[in-house]
Amino acid sequence: AQSVTQLDSQVPVFEEAPVELRCNYSSSVSVYLFWYVQYPNQGLQLLLKYLSGSTLVKGINGFEAEFNKSQTSFHLRKPSVHISDTAEYFCCTGNQFYFGTGTSLTVIP
Amino acid sequence: DAGITQSPRHKVTETGTPVTLRCHQTENHRYMYWYRQDPGHGLRLIHYSYGVKDTDKGEVSDGYSVSRSKTEDFLLTLESATSSQTSVYFCAISERVGGSNYGYTFGSGTRLTVV
Numbered sequence: 001a002q003s004v005t006q007l008d009s010q011v012p013v014f015e016e017a018p019v020e021l022r023c024n025y026s027s028s029v030s031v032y033l034f035w036y037v038q039y040p041n042q043g044l045q046l047l048l049k050y051l052s053g054s055t056l057v058k059g060i061n062g063f064e065a066e067f068n069k070s071q072t073s074f075h076l077r078k079p080s081v082h083i084s085d086t087a088e089y090f091c092c093t094g095n096q097f098y099f100g101t102g103t104s105l106t107v108i109p
Numbered sequence: 110d111a112g113i114t115q116s117p118r119h120k121v122t123e124t125g126t127p128v129t130l131r132c133h134q135t136e137n138h139r140y141m142y143w144y145r146q147d148p149g150h151g152l153r154l155i156h157y158s159y160g161v162k163d164t165d166k167g168e169v170s171d172g173y174s175v176s177r178s179k180t181e182d183f184l185l186t187l188e189s190a191t192s193s194q195t196s197v198y199f200c201a202i203s204e205r206v207g208g209s210n211y212g213y214t215f216g217s218g219t220r221l222t223v224v
Contacts, residue, residue, distance in 0.1 A: 006151075009149075036215075042217065098154070099144075102151045
């Protein structure tokens, strides 16, 4: 069965610093991968997705992720974070129904 | 979220009572899902549906049942609510092709408290 692991449950970072949120998946087959963001007291919104093609995927709000098949990773990055990026971030796959346990990003002024 | 609504948004109920949560979509998507979100567990699938009257269990289905009599509506019922079912419940919809999900659209959630 395919699953995802989010390696960091909480990530504090100062405003305007870069950030990387890590996600590893386990699968020997082709994968679809997604990152979702959940702002406080809201539902989840799609940040970006990898279906095929270029391994560097750009999403909304300046986020990007790189699909790395050899390392079975799909890490999320942003070069300069804002206070408004404070949220919960979830990685998930498209081949099953499972989400990672989430990474809470806190941007410190 | 646009195209998917959940009701109610908040509910407080007593232990042992039945509770039904409703999910309504206007996107005509075949697949609908119920997840619960709890601290430290992320989102866990309760049940999902792949068509009218076609449903299947997820990883935390005990104590829950679902029904889908129309494409647009997916109901989640807690048969006899317990305190362990206090959670935030999310409905989601998606299109799937060849067994692969092209991405979910989520509702705004229902915060359920069982006292």
